[in-house]
Amino acid sequence: MSFDDKMRDAVQAYFDLFNAGQGAAIAALFADDAQVIDPVGTAPKSGKAEILAFYEMATGSRTTLEKTGPTRIVDHSAAFAFKAHIPGISADDKAVDVDLPSGSMVIDIIDVFDFNEDGKIKQMRAYWGPSNISQ
Amino acid sequence: MSFDDKMRDAVQAYFDLFNAGQGAAIAALFADDAQVIDPVGTAPKSGKAEILAFYEMATGSRTTLEKTGPTRIVDHSAAFAFKAHIPGISADDKAVDVDLPSGSMVIDIIDVFDFNEDGKIKQMRAYWGPSNISQ
Numbered sequence: 457m458s459f460d461d462k463m464r465d466a467v468q469a470y471f472d473l474f475n476a477g478q479g480a481a482i483a484a485l486f487a488d489d490a491q492v493i494d495p496v497g498t499a500p501k502s503g504k505a506e507i508l509a510f511y512e513m514a515t516g517s518r519t520t521l522e523k524t525g526p527t528r529i530v531d532h533s534a535a536f537a538f539k540a541h542i543p544g545i546s547a548d549d550k551a552v553d554v555d556l557p558s559g560s561m562v563i564d565i566i567d568v569f570d571f572n573e574d575g576k577i578k579q580m581r582a583y584w585g586p587s588n589i590s591q
Numbered sequence: 592m593s594f595d596d597k598m599r600d601a602v603q604a605y606f607d608l609f610n611a612g613q614g615a616a617i618a619a620l621f622a623d624d625a626q627v628i629d630p631v632g633t634a635p636k637s638g639k640a641e642i643l644a645f646y647e648m649a650t651g652s653r654t655t656l657e658k659t660g661p662t663r664i665v666d667h668s669a670a671f672a673f674k675a676h677i678p679g680i681s682a683d684d685k686a687v688d689v690d691l692p693s694g695s696m697v698i699d700i701i702d703v704f705d706f707n708e709d710g711k712i713k714q715m716r717a718y719w720g721p722s723n724i725s726q
Contacts, residue, residue, distance in 0.1 A: 460720065460721075460722060464722070495665045495666070496665050496666050496668050497665055497666025497667070497668075524659075524660060524672075525659060525660070525672055525699060526699050526722075526723060528699060528700060528701045528718040528719050528720065528723050529718075529720045529722050529723065530630045530631050530632055530718055530719055530720035530723075531630070531631050531632025531720075532632070533631050533632075533718060534718075535670075535701040535703075535718035536701070537659075537660055537672040537701065564660060564661050564663060565663060566663045566670040566671070566672065566701060566703075568670075568701075568703065568718065583663040583664075583665055583668060583669075583670035583703065584663050584665060585595065585663065585664045585665035585666075586595075587595060587599070587661075587664050588661060588663050588664065
């Protein structure tokens with residue numbers, strides 16, 4: 457399998473596992489020393505334990521991800537656009553360090569994954585802000 | 592005008608100016624020490640002169656850009672998905688340092704712009720590879 461195909465499969469697995477609520481399996485897509493920056497501008501979640509906690513909380517909210525358009529694949533990176541459908545979350549359950557409205561919402565997001573030589577995600581950056589939230 | 596609005600307007604101007612073939616006006620959206628990395632993994636175009644040459648060549652090919660989905664705006668960054676409609680280019684006219692097929696094509700791209708405090712683009716990264724080209 458080409459490295460491009462490996463990256464594309466990892467992105468597809470990310471969506472499938474997220475929508476199946478499999479936080480631990482998502483965390484296994486990441487390198488041991490990986491960083492998750494979601495959204496860009498907030499403090500990174502660093503390393504397996506923090507990344508696992510993040511995805512367990514994110515998938516625990518029954519959020520689903522809807523891909524919009526093809527995965528862009530180049531060099532050691534993948535970029536893709538999607539909508540996060542969030543059914544409503546409590547302040548305690550919130551995985552991200554930004555203010556969110558209460559009630560259900562849809563957030564338009566673009567993620568960029570940078571991969572290491574082993575095909576594991578070494579950094580994830582999520583681009584979305586207040587103007588990308590619809591209710 | 593908020594900084595978010597300034598970034599969103601810059602992205603809209605980028606599309607409008609590109610589709611009007613205004614290479615010099617596009618270059619004016621960038622900081623003096625800016626970098627353009629298109630696609631990611633190739634050598635950056637650095638500084639006003641190289642960026643101007645890049646956009647004069649890119650717009651000279653009569654390529655048009657079609658935005659697909661909202662601009663994601665956060666912190667000092669904007670990310671957005673689009674299609675580049677390329678009517679066919681000669682080897683001499685090519686703005687990017689990768690092999691492209693001959694004839695007309697459509698490329699699915701995601702760009703990320705990082706802005707400086709003055710609202711000028713300081714780095715542009717374009718995510719697209721061979722698998723994102725359709726003919």
